[in-house]
Amino acid sequence: MINQLSWKVGGQQGEGIDSAGETLATVLNRQGYFLFGYRHFSSRIKGGHSNTKIRISTESTSSISDDLDILVAFDQETIDLNAYELIDGGVILADAKFNPTVPEGIKAHLIAVPLTKIAEEVGMAQMKNMVAVGASVALLGISVESFREVLTDRFAKKGQQVIDKNMDAITRGIEFVKTEISNLSVKDFTLAPSDGKKRLYMIGNDAIAFGAVAGGARLMAAYPITPSSEIMEYLIRRLPEFGGTVVQTEDEIAAITMTIGANYGGVRTLTASAGPGLSLMTEAIGLAGMTEQPCVIVDTQRGGPSTGLPTKQEQSDILAMLYSTHGEIPKIVIAPSSVEECFYDTIEAFNLAEEYQCPVIIVTDLALSLGKQTVEPLDYNKIEIRRGKLVTDEEELPELENSELFPRYGFSEDGISRRVLPGKKHGLHHVTGVEHNETGRPFEGAVNRKRMMDKRLAKLNNLAFPNPIHADTRHEDADILIVGVNSTYGTIQEAMGRLEADGLKVNHAHVRQLMPFPTEQLKEQMEKAKKVIVVENNATGQLTSLIKMNVGMAEKLVHVGKYDGNPFLPMEIYNECKELLVHGNV
């Protein structure tokens, strides 16, 4: 029995790869195993190699693994592209239909399973993915009956016959492989028992979308783009129950300006996009900053620049999210590092947007937005809605004297003014992207200009975002501090464990708040380490530059970048750190 293994299914896009992974993972998750997935796919609908890799473990895991135990292949390309990941003694379950072969030098067992043939016998060639799930299950040693509930949930609408056929496909897959391996000396892949606890299984985008509903968002305006579209798709399904809706706009400029208009109207509203869309939104984000409108924007980073690598991992929007708007505005940029944080941080983003009356950008990356993972149950009691200095519906405002306007931009100690919504009696005021006075009237006077700039920029002085960095800093005199952002959290943790096992002293700080930058908190951690290795999925070291600019200590900083479209593996971070310690004069 084993406590963890990695499983991958691959083939041409459109062959039911996602569905195979989804089915197996949902069953395992319901049994109490921990899962962590990553989808490798192309920007096309049919064809092109695509695969899903899932790590299965009896303990919490938040990283993909370096290697692979079981590879399910629907074509030879899948074997050729992925077999190098297999451990010695790993297993390839391949469709017998294409006469699979194992590349030279790969020490894995090849089991040719008549996936297509069995599926056709059961009734439908497309069900070869379920036969493949069955073939895998034979190795993992879980019961076929555990699939019935998941298949019933999924195919209830399609009728009992469809459920039965799928069950049949899985059963036949199990039977075939069981017979085959009885004659082979295959490594034992039987999963050790799990703790059996109930947990959730979701992608980061699910958590953001669900978090938006829980955080009171009732409108969304968005334009579809990979890898953010799941957020709008979820809300299109769910918002009608709460009286809200999603508008699919003509472009991202309309999406952000509609979002600003709806927030001005008083409804918590969000938009979500990726780099190309965020580039289009930048002028309007400046408008939101200047007019002090709350708004929540999600940027699911993918490979840039331009169209770049639309379906691949990257963290190269960091500086653009912080600095792309012309002029100077208060802006909050937060970066969750797990699916769970995607949920709670989204709720908090709506609170911060209203409390500080400014745009809040939630930055994720593709691996976090689309990677499906086990999540501890989310807590209803942690949901809190705070609306800042919003004049409530019940409150009656005094009549304005001398036909003056409401001081929507009134000066105050913390820079934050009372916010009144259109429709309110005696609340009339003006809103403009032009520099203005306390009632919103355009006013270019130098004294007023300076005061207004200072007022707006001072708003974030007292910003309190929970845990601006995660600090796993066990050593007061560490050899290395590894710094990361977003989805690399688990990968760094895993690399750190291995380095510690080698006797090194390693600390980890993960940045969750990018603007305003948590300078003091990070500085404190950096002071405890001889070297600071900044791990980020980009070429130019954007997070490294931010740290240099805010904290300093440039002599300690080492940028470790990866920008080939793939997420970091624990081994890569481990190797980079070892390399540095050997040759880096630490």
Place this chain on the structure above:
Amino acid sequence: MATFKEFRNKVKPNWCPGCGDFTVLASMQRAFANLGKEPEEVAIVSGIGCSGRIAGYVNSYGFHGVHGRSLPIAQGLKLANRDLTVVASGGDGDGFAIGMGHTVHSIRRNVDITYIVMDNQIYGLTKGQTSPRSEMGFKTKSTPNGSIEAAISPMEMALTVGAGFVAQTVSSDLKGMTAVIEAGIKHKGFSLINVYSPCVTYNKINTYDWFKQNLTSLDDIEGYDPSNRGKAMQTLMEHNGLVTGIIYQNTERPSYEDLIKGYKEEALVKQDINLTEEQFDRLIGEFA
């Protein structure tokens, strides 16, 4: 009930003396009063340009945004609070150049707002460059040899993309314009009103006199029926777009709000945003 004077504020418009936009402002104020609106029930969302300043000249809620984006801001506001009377407004550059994409899609979407374009066929605030409404051959600072691009026909364009309310008026006609704006606001769905609003400083061709000589009132066309889309298109083409009045109105088409699943009569902004534990548990079930 508020009078039109209550829709006035103390701000002196920064428009040139004689600018057509003054009458547009007066007509809007009269239309709001005639419809029985209170200042706090009205929100004007405007774009950038001379005409874009209009949001600050009406005693109501006003949002002066970025160039070309008044329509999405206005739609977001209306969806948040359907109790408000939302009017978007701006110039021909705002609506038919930088913001043309939003104009077309707002018409398609049909959110219940009114869009008033102050069309002077020139760029005024940037001191006299060509506009997408400038005629071929029109000489400006940016087209010293005359424009070599065709002018947009906004009314024909609106008809082709499915507009439910299309009207045109001229700023010398306070009474006619007020009536058209009232009808536009009352219309359930998106209404587009193009106002010929002469620029007395930079457009020396399309002047008040020019419009007087060239415009035809639809009232003068015997038996004109604004519910006939084909006839509306034909009339526009016969007159090179130079007509005034309600060109087309479709009272049958439901507004966007009426078609949104689950969208309530009660304004969204008035609804409770807290989830109950039961709702939370139901939503989370999907991820178990």
